[in-house]
Amino acid sequence: MVDTRPNVEAVKNLRDVGLRPTRQRLALARLLFGHGNQHVTAESLYDGALASGIKVSLATVYNTLHQFTAAGLLRQVVVDSTRCYFDTNVAEHQHFYFEDTGEIADIPQTPEISGAPGQPGARINPIGLTDLPADMEISRVDIVVRLRSAG
Amino acid sequence: MVDTRPNVEAVKNLRDVGLRPTRQRLALARLLFGHGNQHVTAESLYDGALASGIKVSLATVYNTLHQFTAAGLLRQVVVDSTRCYFDTNVAEHQHFYFEDTGEIADIPQTPEISGAPGQPGARINPIGLTDLPADMEISRVDIVVRLRSAG
DNA sequence: GTAACTGCAAAACTTTTGCAACCAG
DNA sequence: CTGGTTGCAAAAGTTTTGCAGTTAC
Numbered sequence: 417m418v419d420t421r422p423n424v425e426a427v428k429n430l431r432d433v434g435l436r437p438t439r440q441r442l443a444l445a446r447l448l449f450g451h452g453n454q455h456v457t458a459e460s461l462y463d464g465a466l467a468s469g470i471k472v473s474l475a476t477v478y479n480t481l482h483q484f485t486a487a488g489l490l491r492q493v494v495v496d497s498t499r500c501y502f503d504t505n506v507a508e509h510q511h512f513y514f515e516d517t518g519e520i521a522d523i524p525q526t527p528e529i530s531g532a533p534g535q536p537g538a539r540i541n542p543i544g545l546t547d548l549p550a551d552m553e554i555s556r557v558d559i560v561v562r563l564r565s566a567g
Numbered sequence: 568m569v570d571t572r573p574n575v576e577a578v579k580n581l582r583d584v585g586l587r588p589t590r591q592r593l594a595l596a597r598l599l600f601g602h603g604n605q606h607v608t609a610e611s612l613y614d615g616a617l618a619s620g621i622k623v624s625l626a627t628v629y630n631t632l633h634q635f636t637a638a639g640l641l642r643q644v645v646v647d648s649t650r651c652y653f654d655t656n657v658a659e660h661q662h663f664y665f666e667d668t669g670e671i672a673d674i675p676q677t678p679e680i681s682g683a684p685g686q687p688g689a690r691i692n693p694i695g696l697t698d699l700p701a702d703m704e705i706s707r708v709d710i711v712v713r714l715r716s717a718g
Numbered sequence: 719g720t721a722a723c724t725g726c727a728a729a730a731c732t733t734t735t736g737c738a739a740c741c742a743g
Numbered sequence: 744c745t746g747g748t749t750g751c752a753a754a755a756g757t758t759t760t761g762c763a764g765t766t767a768c
Contacts, residue, residue, distance in 0.1 A: 436767065438723060458758080473725045478758065492648075494711075498733080499757075500648045515706055553717040555666055559710050560645075566704040587742065589748060609733080624750045629733065649758080650732075723766070730759070740749070 433487035443470040444480050448490070453505040455493065455520040456481075461502075495520060495560050510559040523561065584638035594621040595631050599641070604656040606644065606671040607632075612653075646671060646711050661710040674712065 426445050430437040447464055448454065456464070462477045481502050484490040493501040495513040501520055503511075510523045548554065577596050581588040598615055599605065607615075613628045632653050635641040644652040646664045652671055654662075661674045699705065 436722060438767070440724070459756095471725095475726075475759080476724055479724085494645055494648050497643075497645050497648060497651045512700065512703075514703075521700075548712075549663065549672075549714065551717050552663075552665075552714040555713040555715040557710065557712050558646075559708065561708050562706040563700065563703040564706045566702050587747065589742075591749070626734080626751075627749055630749085720768095721766105722768100724764085726761105726763095728760085731757085732755105733757100734755070735753085737752100738750095740747105741745105742747085743745095 429489075433489065435483055435487060440470070440472045440476050441480055441483075443468075443472065444477065445484075445489075448484070448504050453503070453522065455501050455503050457499050457501055459499075493520060494558065495562075510561065513560050513562045515562055515564050580640075584640065586634055586638060591621070591623045591627050592631055592634075594619075594623065595628065596635075596640075599635070599655050604654070604673060606652050606654050608650050608652055610650075644671060645709065646713075661712065664711050664713045666713055666715045 426442055426449075427437040430441055430445065435441060444461065444465060447461065447468065447470070448456065458474065458478050458481055461481070462472070462474050465472050465477065481490065481500075485492055485502065488506060490502045490504060491506045493503050493511060495501060495511065496518060499518075503520075503522075505522060512521045512523055513519075514521070577593055577600075578588040581592055581596065586592060595612065595616060598612065598619065598621070599607065609625065609629050609632055612632070613623070613625050616623050616628065632641065632651075636643055636653065639657060641653045641655060642657045644654050644662060646652060646662065647669060654671075654673075656673060663672045663674055664670075665672070
């Protein structure tokens with residue numbers, strides 16, 4: 417049973433990023449942001465929407481994911497060259513990738529691992545990255561720790 | 568003009584990893600390993616092969632790239648969820664990804680950035696990665712520094 | 719009313735697969 | 744010869760596109 421009451425806050429959030437709060441966007445936003453941090457693919461979100469009785473097309477799911485990403489509500493995670501993952505956690509953090517299952521998980525943040533907040537790449541500086549190509553700046557540093565079962 | 572003389576060393580290298588040294592594999596190996604480190608996609612290698620007058624099918628290029636990767640001759644680089652890149656440099660190293668052009672470059676190794684040789688993930692340990700999920704071991708740590716033009 | 723948005727189906731792409739023909743040893 | 748390889752074409756899977764119809768405001 418999905419709560420379908422209009423959500424004043426969600427409407428405002430969408431407006432704030434310049435997106436018209438349509439039925440589909442509100443429903444997808446509820447699925448994405450109403451259940452803690454998630455890592456979704458277009459297909460998994462589409463399946464979740466259908467399972468919740470939300471009427472939406474796959475093309476709209478793709479559009480919405482990209483619009484939310486452009487608006488800074490989502491972050492794209494590249495770990496697998498056959499699928500696009502989107503992360504509802506847009507804070508600086510890194511990922512575990514489970515090679516056996518294809519699943520993704522956030523690497524839990526510890527005090528030691530944190531860099532200066534809001535500083536892209538701050539966390540990697542301690543390991544010696546100082547020289548960038550001319551006229552280039554860091555957009556983001558992606559770190560994926562790929563895991564396999566031990567033994 | 569491509570040198571097409573049989574290459575005793577290349578034949579030996581392929582045999583060493585258990586691959587039969589066929590015309591196509593030798594030609595692709597020459598393209599891949601005869602011109603310094605490279606980052607190729609299946610399509611770019613296929614185009615390069617055609618341009619060099621090598622008769623090979625795209626399916627064989629895919630097969631060969633995966634066989635070479637499984638044999639440890641190549642390493643797969645995941646930076647873009649729409650394409651598979653392969654790197655002829657199989658040593659521990661990280662990549663720049665140029666968001667504007669989609670190109671990849673190795674991050675030049677400096678003494679400060681190097682970790683213990685042959686220790687997967689050794690380089691990232693200094694930034695605090697200590698706790699892994701139960702019964703898991705690190706297969707590899709991928710670090711991609713995504714760059715955009717400054718200004 | 720109007721521009722933005724959605725849904726559907728088709729198209730575009732990359733990658734994989736199945737199988738007959740081919741070739742290295 | 745014989746099994747591993749190759750080429751082709753078709754299939755599979757994900758993502759994008761074009762356009763008519765719908766919706767938010």
